[in-house]
Amino acid sequence: MTEQLGLPKEILACLFDLDGVITKTAVVHAAAWQQTFDEFLHRRDGEGFRPFTDADYNDHVDGRPRADGVRAFLASRGIELPEGSPDDPPDSPTVQGLGNRKNNLLLEMIRSGGVEAYDGTLRYVEAVRASGLRTAVVSSSTNCRDILRAVGAESLFEVRIDGVVAAERRLPGKPKPDTFLAAARDLGADASQAAVFEDALAGMDAGRSGHFGYVVGVDRVGQGAALRAHGADIVVRDLAELGESA
Known part of the structure; x- marks a missing residue:
């Protein structure tokens, strides 16, 4: 069979x-990650920031646990952040905070667009x-x-x-x-x-x-x-x- x-x-x-x-x-995850990282990079680097790309998503984030994806992408840009804790608010400049921001955006996108x-x-x-x-x-x-x-x-x-x-x-x-x-x-x-x-x-x-x-x-x-x-x-x-x- x-x-x-x-x-x-x-x-x-x-x-x-x-x-x-x-x-x-997957496309919703990618959009949520892009918004999360672009907001973070814009705050950090100003108008000249280098945006998060499809290649970044495929190489560093896609398929990985949320915090691992944050760490892998930041490492690719030479950025280190404190780990933080799982209940960090989504505006915290920590690995866990960025992950929570992404998850909040993902759930908003799913609620508004469905699955x-x-x-x-x-x-x-x-x-x-x-x-x-x-x-x-x-x-x-x-x-x-x-x-x-x-x-x-x-x-x-x-x-x-x-x-x-x-x-x-x-x-x-x-x-x-x-x-x-x-x-x-x-x-x-x-x-x-x-x-x-x-x-x-x-x-x-x-x-x-x-x-x-x-x-x-x-x-x-x-x-x-x-x-x-x-x-x-x-x-x-x-x-x-x-x-x-x-």
Whole structure:
């Protein structure tokens, strides 16, 4: 049955990223990060500040836990900030404060614009489940459960390893493979029996370093070559292509 899904026959479990794979929220995340960092850089450097770019998002932020993304981007600009605490207000000049500012903006954007799922992904996940394979969602987002509920997809996934669960279990986020490995274990599968579905370069790195059985890169923004370079076994524009090509 796995061959009909475009997967190797050894695969028993499918591990799906949320933003950019299941839901159309990656672009909202990118917009929230851009506004957050541009406001910060403008305050710091004035009118001559260098704006946050799509490349910055892909290279330093996409797929990572929120605070890790803040640290990685600031380090790329040679900027160091105090860590702060998780309850820092969103205008605090700290790593946690910037992260909270981004999250507030993200939730405002979601409330005003709503959330949509990729229909091709939902159909594919339903086919995966009909074939008897196990399913999990693996996301660095602390809003994962609410977003899945908003698109009516929570029941499609047996296991959820998100930012909340990762913090409870003290699992390092992507590009480390630990969250994906935890999801596979919770589903009773070895890494070699699990397929990872990701759109972020950090997710590709996690799939490669975790030695998963198959890594599917989902190219929503024209970075197919980069996804392959970071470990994708196959790159598709939509998961519907996997079933069509089988």
